[in-house]
Amino acid sequence: MASKQELQTKLKEEYQINKNISQSLSEQECYRLLQLLQDQPSVLHLTESFIEKNDELAQNNRKYGQQRSLAIQNRDRAVQLLESLQAENRQLEQSIDQTRRENQRLEDDKRQLAEQNRDLQRGNQGLEKYKQQLAKQKRDLQRGNQGLEEYKRQLAEQKRDLQREVSELTESNHHLRSTVSNLSSKNQELTTANAGLKQDNKELKNLVDQIRLRLAQDTKMLLQYEDSEIRKAMIRLFRWTLG
Numbered sequence: 468m469a470s471k472q473e474l475q476t477k478l479k480e481e482y483q484i485n486k487n488i489s490q491s492l493s494e495q496e497c498y499r500l501l502q503l504l505q506d507q508p509s510v511l512h513l514t515e516s517f518i519e520k521n522d523e524l525a526q527n528n529r530k531y532g533q534q535r536s537l538a539i540q541n542r543d544r545a546v547q548l549l550e551s552l553q554a555e556n557r558q559l560e561q562s563i564d565q566t567r568r569e570n571q572r573l574e575d576d577k578r579q580l581a582e583q584n585r586d587l588q589r590g591n592q593g594l595e596k597y598k599q600q601l602a603k604q605k606r607d608l609q610r611g612n613q614g615l616e617e618y619k620r621q622l623a624e625q626k627r628d629l630q631r632e633v634s635e636l637t638e639s640n641h642h643l644r645s646t647v648s649n650l651s652s653k654n655q656e657l658t659t660a661n662a663g664l665k666q667d668n669k670e671l672k673n674l675v676d677q678i679r680l681r682l683a684q685d686t687k688m689l690l691q692y693e694d695s696e697i698r699k700a701m702i703r704l705f706r707w708t709l710g
Contacts, residue, residue, distance in 0.1 A: 471497055478504075483518045520678065528671050535664040542657040549650045556643050563636050570629050577622050580615055587612065 469477070471494035478484040478497065482504055489497055587608060598605070 469498075470494065474498055474501055477501060524671055524674065524678075528668060531664055531668050531671070535661060535668070538657050538661045538664065542654060542661070546654065549647060549654070552643055552647055552650070556640065556647075559636055559640055559643070563633060563640075566629055566633055566636075570626065570633075573622055573626060573629075577619065580619060584612065584615060 474494065474497035475486045475489045478489050478501060479486060489500070492500065591605065591608070
């Protein structure tokens, strides 16, 4: 009679029974199982059904593993996008602060010009009695005032532009906050899905282990029965595989 290793190899090559399943059998049991598969078509059919079911479970396990890997990749991309958006948000906040400081400086310049204008007006009132002598100087001052008014107008336009820019930046900031919130929600959903995939994978592995253990136990038990008892036990085992 062939050795146990040779019998296991033959079971693997002819009936696709892995060595990790037949390892628990003795050399005599491996031989009797091989003879049973050769002589009993129903036993062969049942074994092929177990092998087909085992392959299906293995394929499902790989499928869920790929889905879990994809979920992890999506989570990592979402985290990277969130970090990028947070960095852009910080840059926008810095830009807004800088704009505010520039606007404050322009406001200070405007107040200083207004104070200078009032000073000039008070000086004109004090110099009214010298009108004839200072007519030329007055015209120069008037032209200077016109230049200041033009400068004030330009400052006002700049202020309106800055206010409009600040408003647009504020609206953009609100949009970015909404986007970050949505990404955080999606990241939570991916985390939940990943946990479900892990649980399904664990349950599939337990089911495969139970089927392998049950097949090995029942096959070993069948070898101890008489022929008529083997047929009854095979019917019971076949019914058990159908649920």
